[in-house]
Amino acid sequence: MTAPTPEQLKAGITGVFDRAAATYDQVGVDFFSRIGEELVRRTAPAAGERVLDLGCGRGASALPAARAVGPTGRVVATDLAPTMVAGLQEQAADLPWLTVELGDAEQPPEGPWDVVQASLVLFFLPGLPAALDCYREVLAPGGRLGYTWFGQGDESWSDIQRLLRDGIPEDRRPPDIAKAGPFSSVDAQHAFLEEHGFTRADTSAFLVEVPFRDPDHWWAWSWSHGQRHLLEQLEAAGNLDDVRRRVDAVLTERQRDGSLSFRTEVRCTLARP
Numbered sequence: 001m002t003a004p005t006p007e008q009l010k011a012g013i014t015g016v017f018d019r020a021a022a023t024y025d026q027v028g029v030d031f032f033s034r035i036g037e038e039l040v041r042r043t044a045p046a047a048g049e050r051v052l053d054l055g056c057g058r059g060a061s062a063l064p065a066a067r068a069v070g071p072t073g074r075v076v077a078t079d080l081a082p083t084m085v086a087g088l089q090e091q092a093a094d095l096p097w098l099t100v101e102l103g104d105a106e107q108p109p110e111g112p113w114d115v116v117q118a119s120l121v122l123f124f125l126p127g128l129p130a131a132l133d134c135y136r137e138v139l140a141p142g143g144r145l146g147y148t149w150f151g152q153g154d155e156s157w158s159d160i161q162r163l164l165r166d167g168i169p170e171d172r173r174p175p176d177i178a179k180a181g182p183f184s185s186v187d188a189q190h191a192f193l194e195e196h197g198f199t200r201a202d203t204s205a206f207l208v209e210v211p212f213r214d215p216d217h218w219w220a221w222s223w224s225h226g227q228r229h230l231l232e233q234l235e236a237a238g239n240l241d242d243v244r245r246r247v248d249a250v251l252t253e254r255q256r257d258g259s260l261s262f263r264t265e266v267r268c269t270l271a272r273p
């Protein structure tokens with residue numbers, strides 16, 4: 001099988017998010033919004049500033065940024081998934097200084113921007129090295145780049161992850177891009193930034209805990225975000241029902257012993273050209 005082109009990779013990723021968008025961040029789990037708010041606390045847009053929010057999804061970081069800059073500022077939020085864009089456009093109706101449009105995070109609109117930010121997006125970009133060079137170009141003097149990415153995962157869920165992945169034929173199992181290359185450690189991330197002309201990088205980490213009411217709640221959440229990719233692959237292989245039965249047995253046990261919650265470390269990096 002030939003390796004997918006960067007354009008095919010992007011179309012695959014954004015297709016998953018487009019199909020997830022109807023329930024994304026709306027199944028009663030405080031995850032993406034909590035992380036987006038934390039990112040904006042760190043990028044700290046001031047009243048009147050210009051913010052570019054890349055891979056905006058349903059606005060986890062774009063909405064708090066818009067509230068922070070107020071009507072004298074400007075936020076442009078872009079995403080390649082049309083249903084994400086349409087959903088956020090609706091939510092942004094009372095914030096006319098927030099513009100939401102289709103756009104590739106690898107080709108940022110011309111600046112200057114005081115803040116370029118992206119919450120849980122950059123590890124999806126096949127062309128991230130060139131994109132970082134573009135972010136440097138479009139940032140205003142004194143501007144900052146801020147983004148979140150995943151740190152240490154919750155090892156106690158590795159059995160469920162294994163059940164999901166083992167049900168997918170090996171040649172269709174997606175690689176864990178969120179933990180690869182520059183996203184493998186804070187040191188690798190800072191070295192990567194430095195190679196692309198960003199200095200004084202600073203990364204902080206925080207824990208996010210997600211409690212689920214019951215196994216169905218976990219499944220609804222899993223369909224509503226990037227994990228949907230694994231579920232779609234299981235469905236395509238005809239293994240979803242079988243894997244669901246096995247996963248439900250583990251989830252039910254966790255519900256019984258009070259451990260039906262997921263906890264993950266999220267990292268937030270801030271850097272300046």
Ligand SMILES: C[S@@+](CC[C@H](N)C(=O)[O-])C[C@H]1O[C@@H](n2cnc3c(N)ncnc32)[C@H](O)[C@@H]1O
Binds near residue numbers: 125
């Ligand atoms: C994990 S979601 C994060 C969304 C939002 N930032 C949040 O925190 O909820 C990743 C988002 O990145 C978008 N995305 C992935 N690759 C992209 C690209 N090349 N250009 C623009 N958006 C992209 C997806 O469509 C999806 O909405």
